[in-house]
Amino acid sequence: MQRRVASGSSEQWVQCQKCKKILFKPDFERALRVCIHCGHHHRLRARERIAITLDPDTFVEQDAELRSDDPLRFPDYPDKLMRAQQTTGEFEAVITGTGKLGGSEVVIGVMDFAFMGGSMGSVVGEKIMRCFLRGADEYLPVILFCASGGARMQEGMLSLMQMAKTTAGVEKLQRAGLPYLAVFTDPTMAGVLASFASLADVIIAEPGALVGFAGQRVAAQASSGKPPTNFQTAEFQTEHGMVDLIVPRAQIRPTLLYLLEMFGGAG
Amino acid sequence: MQRRVASGSSEQWVQCQKCKKILFKPDFERALRVCIHCGHHHRLRARERIAITLDPDTFVEQDAELRSDDPLRFPDYPDKLMRAQQTTGEFEAVITGTGKLGGSEVVIGVMDFAFMGGSMGSVVGEKIMRCFLRGADEYLPVILFCASGGARMQEGMLSLMQMAKTTAGVEKLQRAGLPYLAVFTDPTMAGVLASFASLADVIIAEPGALVGFAGQRVAAQASSGKPPTNFQTAEFQTEHGMVDLIVPRAQIRPTLLYLLEMFGGAG
Amino acid sequence: MTIFDFEKPINELESAIQELRQLSAEKGLDRSREIAELETQRERLLKQIFAHLRPWDKVLLARHPKRPYTMDYIRLMCEQFVELHGDRLGFDDPAIVGGLAKLGGYKLVVVGQQKGRDLKERQKRNFAMAKPEGYRKAMRLFQLAEKFRLPVLTLVDTPAADPGVESESRGISEAIARSMLTMFQLTVPTVAVVIGEGGSGGAIALAVANRVLMLEHAIYSVIPPEGCAAIIWRDASRAPEAADALQLTADDALRLGLIDMVISEPLGAAHRDPQTTALSLRSAILQQFHELSALTPEQLYQHRHERFRRMGTFLSTP
Amino acid sequence: MTIFDFEKPINELESAIQELRQLSAEKGLDRSREIAELETQRERLLKQIFAHLRPWDKVLLARHPKRPYTMDYIRLMCEQFVELHGDRLGFDDPAIVGGLAKLGGYKLVVVGQQKGRDLKERQKRNFAMAKPEGYRKAMRLFQLAEKFRLPVLTLVDTPAADPGVESESRGISEAIARSMLTMFQLTVPTVAVVIGEGGSGGAIALAVANRVLMLEHAIYSVIPPEGCAAIIWRDASRAPEAADALQLTADDALRLGLIDMVISEPLGAAHRDPQTTALSLRSAILQQFHELSALTPEQLYQHRHERFRRMGTFLSTP
């Protein structure tokens, strides 16, 4: 678990986004971008997550050829997509494929918040759907790391339908009796939380991750009382029965291994 | 529905137990013992309930030969049983059998609060269990009118086990795909509410019936806040999602008919 | 009654007709010729206006305070209906109603969001913004339908699921997700109709059906146009432009292949003639159930899955 | 530590032994002969007292504040354990713990009521009086067990289900009933052990298993003896008599045919030697799962139903 996260920057010092303390970058990377002072889990890019999760060099990407269209001719959508592709080096907000975890084959999908806020349009929905279908067809467990602001506005109703479509995928995998584990990373919101994300057999969350349905301001406006201070954190969701366990980043891989072992064989 | 309830008393006037108004007895009986002033539903005896529920002269009692034993040699239990039998004219706190409702055969069980507070010991549990098994075996819907203070203390653990036993009955009937309708009458409490009663496909309650888990004093003691004024009424339970619909006594038979029609055939 | 800009001239004519009628009745004068003339004028005006509705007009019509709501349609369409309450988990959400209905020979489970007509009912119904318990009640009824092999009809009319702190704390996201999951599990015929506002997750939670229909002036959207405008232009007042961009009308949904049928509303929209609207709705629904009755339980399950499997528009690079 | 009347002489001896030991260690004096003598005395006294425990003494032992609790046994018995939280409906009840455990080659779902050791934890755990959400978490874990074919172990230790207003308003009765129903639906092997207090509905909600065991000094009762005494004699202080009448000990349960086995506790009860108790518990549990592993899923389902079908004692008049 102490493998180094790939990094493009050459600076030697970084600042923690939460406690603002200055951190020595090699240490920070070795700690998987968890602040050693305050424990803040900084966001990871999708391929960084894959690197620290799967057995080394076992990831085989799937469905990388899918590209977003602009079905509604929505203002600036093609530009936004192009900019996202340029800044992230990815073609979409989720990277999916297969790989090995402790020697066993799994289907994995990792959302990338850096790509248009991890929003779910037709391509994200299709790729996630294919994860579930691949799991059901090839008799493999499915592991999804969620990081998303919700459905992608720019594809209108088509994005909304991805909520149903991905839920259909969960249903198919469930019916096939295979395990589905979800990891909520910062942030896991709205249309993603309200579809496939919440339906996993076991839900793990990273400490402090933002997890919720509506934006904080909308939630506060719609309520009489003041939201609690930990509102919409992973901790809040755990208190409210929506998360099975909060696991620090370095322990996520061993926890996934344990769960897959438990669900894999007869007792 | 305007059939007359059998009555042993010859007095012409009765007093409403709730609003204390004086009622002309023949009118009171014609109103199925619902006060015309305040709507209070006075308790009915089991055979009275059967008479106003089933098609006339179709009830065939079953398992009437079952009698309570005194397995724990519990203080005064045989005396209590004997007194209950003498005052009620019944041998146990539930009357079960088959009959017709709108021409269709049903299994019916009606609890009698007058018999030791409708408490559930081995005989009550066995008779209710047989209702479910008869329903599953003979492919008949099951209708249960509940009226009970809970498990029968005098049979100790054996009474406790009746909660599980009757629940097993519900499970068998469910698996057979047959309808189970429950009617909560005053009172439906504790071990009966916390077993077969709460597991019906549709739950009807009479207006104002006491429906709850623990005694009111215990509930209040165990809580920080004051119980609401309608605490543990049928209305409270409906607000809290535990009752499908509150139905005045005269409408219960037509409601049961409608529900059985809905559940009886394909759409 | 709220009068929208594009409805103003119609409403003025309608007031004039009303006055003339009253005058005739009170004074015994025959003003039938003038009335007939005004009515022709009204008809022409309605046709003119409704031929050129913009998406934002549809948003306003879908939210129209006189628009028929779920219980109105149930009353107007169904031969019989018994409402069932509660999620059996501690709550009964008035924003979602459900029960057992008879409709043209079918026995159905009907579930729908319910708006309130007056302020008091609106608050009680939380403006049809369902809380988790609303969807959990729906799921319970879906499972009852499955058990007794009753077809399911859902009527969708919600601005959104309730976004408040209470709903968040009871798992509104989970409830929406699981409601969709439950609808995918069913093996009975299911039909959903968006009758007013199809507001994002709160709407699709009840709309995972074998057939999804929309009334002519209903909308279906991933985000309210106001919210969309606030995000794009930081200006919620540009909602009409956002409504254009979002393509949220029934015709858009049909063109995008996301619904099966648009049900025409009477001239001037549903609130001008609820009876006629209910009749159209009824016959459209019966047609769907009739067609679906040819499918086996397994086929119904597969059909629903395949229906949603296809949704989405994307490219595949070689 | 609460010292019960019948434990007083033992505790006095134990204090004396402790003092001597300390003295030996501090002053370097050899008091081993006296210590051995006192220990023999203690052993004899324990035997004497524990040979004549009355039901009320067992009630006190079952509630003993030093008695091992669910998490103690999980720690002492299991090779590995990961706790899972939440009912996925809005709540996580600390009065019931559950998770995935490895136990002697078995992969298990383990669920049990959890008391608190100190005041703070006791309040947090609500004295192991579970609310509806506790049973709903349990049901979710039972269904997880069914899906992945994991045997289920439950550890029962509760004075009662929570009787408060909040629990009533969220359907504590329904939750207890449905927990039993869910356990009846399972087709995996299930074993329940009453490790302390088996308090009425709150206990049986987790005890619908293929095998039900009790620790030697655990109790299982339809009503707390205090409540029973209050009803019969209007005097809660006559609880010891009520405890006699209720026949709530492990031996009673075995004699009445309601449990399958009584697991012996070390001399002086579980709290005097948690390790040894855990070992006995572990081997008893493994034996049950070993025996049950011979049954098919359908047989396990039927076996559980038949087990409870038989329960009850009554006469049948000709």
Ligand SMILES: [Zn+2]
């Ligand atoms: Zn920090």
Ligand SMILES: [Zn+2]
């Ligand atoms: Zn009265």
